[in-house]
Structures are given as structure tokens and as C-alpha cells.
Amino acid sequence: MNGTGKGRIALVAAVAGLCLLTLIMAPMVMVSSFPSFMGGGSLPDCEEPAEQADDQSETAASDIPQEYLELYREHGEKVGVQWNVLAGVGKRETDHGRSTLPGVRSGTNHAGAAGPMQFLISTWGGAAKIKIPSEFNGYASDGDGDGWADVYNPADAILGAAKMLKRNGAPENVRRALFVYNRAWWYVDQVMEIAAKYARSGEVGAPPQAEPACDPSLVAAAPNDVVAGILDYALAQRGKPYLWGGTGPDAFDCSGIVYMAYRSVGLTIPRTTFGQWPFGVKIAAGEEQAGDLVFFNSGPGTGPDRPGHVGMVVSPGKMIEARCRLCGPIKVTTYRDREGIVGFTRPLQNPGVLAQLELREQG
Numbered sequence: 001m002n003g004t005g006k007g008r009i010a011l012v013a014a015v016a017g018l019c020l021l022t023l024i025m026a027p028m029v030m031v032s033s034f035p036s037f038m039g040g041g042s043l044p045d046c047e048e049p050a051e052q053a054d055d056q057s058e059t060a061a062s063d064i065p066q067e068y069l070e071l072y073r074e075h076g077e078k079v080g081v082q083w084n085v086l087a088g089v090g091k092r093e094t095d096h097g098r099s100t101l102p103g104v105r106s107g108t109n110h111a112g113a114a115g116p117m118q119f120l121i122s123t124w125g126g127a128a129k130i131k132i133p134s135e136f137n138g139y140a141s142d143g144d145g146d147g148w149a150d151v152y153n154p155a156d157a158i159l160g161a162a163k164m165l166k167r168n169g170a171p172e173n174v175r176r177a178l179f180v181y182n183r184a185w186w187y188v189d190q191v192m193e194i195a196a197k198y199a200r201s202g203e204v205g206a207p208p209q210a211e212p213a214c215d216p217s218l219v220a221a222a223p224n225d226v227v228a229g230i231l232d233y234a235l236a237q238r239g240k241p242y243l244w245g246g247t248g249p250d251a252f253d254c255s256g257i258v259y260m261a262y263r264s265v266g267l268t269i270p271r272t273t274f275g276q277w278p279f280g281v282k283i284a285a286g287e288e289q290a291g292d293l294v295f296f297n298s299g300p301g302t303g304p305d306r307p308g309h310v311g312m313v314v315s316p317g318k319m320i321e322a323r324c325r326l327c328g329p330i331k332v333t334t335y336r337d338r339e340g341i342v343g344f345t346r347p348l349q350n351p352g353v354l355a356q357l358e359l360r361e362q363g
Helices: 003-025 056-062 068-079 083-094 154-167 173-179 187-200 225-237 252-263 273-279 351-360
Strands: 129-133 148-150 282-285 293-296 308-317 316-321 329-333 341-347
Touching: 056 083, 056 187, 068 083, 068 148, 068 341, 083 154, 083 173, 083 187, 083 341, 148 154, 154 173, 173 187, 225 252, 252 273, 252 308, 273 293, 273 308, 273 341
Parallel strands: none
Antiparallel strands: 129 148, 282 341, 293 308, 293 341, 308 316, 316 329
16 A cells, blocks of 8 residues: 555544544544645544523523424535524414414415415415425425425425525525515515514524535545545634635635635645636536535526525535534535535636646656
């Protein structure tokens, strides 16, 4: 075995050891540095996620039925919207399903809305109960895995509401998302007031984004030392804030952290998301690997040929991203359940990058 192979084994063993030690000694802060190509940064510590209940008020605990509270949290985190905003909608619409008015448990109300989150049947998908998977246009969702999207089922309805808020601006522009949900500004104000009362802080902030458990594969998945160095730099930025146009060292935007991670190992790629998308070789979904890029449609001005957001794959299903100013710090998240994926690319297969690698090896 050559020296490089021995180095890779040592790298993986060191990461695994750090993870085990951190879990045993938490919450003690551990700091360790790992060698990487061209001296990249150190791998960040592994931290236990904070207890979710810490961000809810006594009002939330006493007013929201436990089943609903768990669903607001589960689907809010899954989709990426504020759980307390979902709870505010559920409270304003049907008092978390406790209302006895028409349309809550069966039928519709005078406006044609149904279920605990009061979806118009046409908005839900054309029928109150839809078999999944199915061809439909709407927000019909299967939140409990029973194969059906039932507008009267709280698990299904809350997941559908989370998707609707997400598609229309949440978590960044939650007021706009609520206005689309029910086109009245007085309604938006009421839901926001309720949501604030449900939060311990008394504010409607960004949704909770728990840091994933310590995972040695974040580095072990790297196919070679070049990718290991790229990941080393990117992972070292976890916890830093998002800044539009930022390229570090204190803050980054989505394409900025990608650009600087590649630059840390001596490789030059385009600076912006719009430039990075056509630069790399397209990779089929399911074949992506660490160091590849995953692109998203991020709203107005973006689309299939012009994605507006990018993350870097750290292992299959996981990416590191600088998402938005209100989305929390740079972190490792999942991408397979995220809406709007445009595709994957591999910058290391770009002819210009291959030439850079060849010149470096010759030097």
C-alpha cells in the first residue's frame, strides 16, 4: 500500500475516533485538526442536537394537543418551515381540529374548505381522499405513510400545509406565504401573532435545523484526496452565517462556499450558481458522490435551465449548504426530500479542471 492509501485510512480512523469520543464526552467541546490536500481547514466538531422543546412556550404546551404539536414539529422540520407558523394556521383555522363547525371532520364549509388545515378541495387535489402515488395537481400529501392523502387526516393535512407555505415563500418570506394561504392581511397578522405566542422567544424566527448526528462518512465517502480536501474546507465552515455574495472567511452564500472549497485545493471554478451549473459534467440522480454539486430551482428568476441555489454533496443524500439569511447557519442537511431539485454536476470532470489537476501533478 502506498503512502497516500495509508494516509486515507488514517484520516477515516481519526474522524471515526473523534465522533465516538465527542458522543461520550458531550457537551465538552472538542477541537481537532485533520490533514487535507493543500492544508484545508479542520473538520468541525460533532454536536448533539438541541432539545426541540426548548423553543416552545408554556402557551404552546398547554394549548396545542400533543398529537398536533408533534405533527407540526415533524413536518415543519421535514419541509423546512416554522413549526409554530404551521401551528398558528392550525389554531386560526380549526383550533387544532377541535372546532365542530362544518368542514372540519367531514364535508366542506361555506367556502368549500375542508379538514383541520382548511384546504379547498380543488387546492388539495380535486378530491378529499386521494390514493398515493397518484397523478394530481395540488398539495395532497401522505403524512403518515398509509398510502392515502386524506384532507381530514391531521398528519396529511399538516404536511400539505407545510408544503404550501414552503412553495410560496416560507421560511424566508413567511408573511407572503401566509397571504397566499388565505388572501387577507388581517389573517396573516393573526397567524403571526399566534405563532409568536407559541415560541418561547415570542418571535417567529427561522425553522429549527438540527445538526445531524456525528457521521464519519462525511469524510470517508470522499473518492480521493482532492475531494477530501474540498470537503475538509467546506465542513469547517459549519456554524458560520449566510451572507449574499460572501466568500468568507466569516460568512458565505451558497455558491461562495462551493467556490472557496474548490479554491482551497488549488482549483478554479465559476463563482456564482448561474456559472457553476453549466460548468460541471451532468450526473444522473442516484449516481452523485461527495464533492458533486446539487442545484435547486429557488423561485422567481430561476428554473430548470437557470437554478438559483446550490449545495455540495458530502455523502449520498446529504449536502452542506449556505441556504439563506433566515435559514440558520451553514450546516449539513438532506436533499432527497427537498423540492425543486434541478440536477447534479461534477466540477472535477470539467476539462479545464482536469487540466488544472494534470498541471499540478506534473509540477
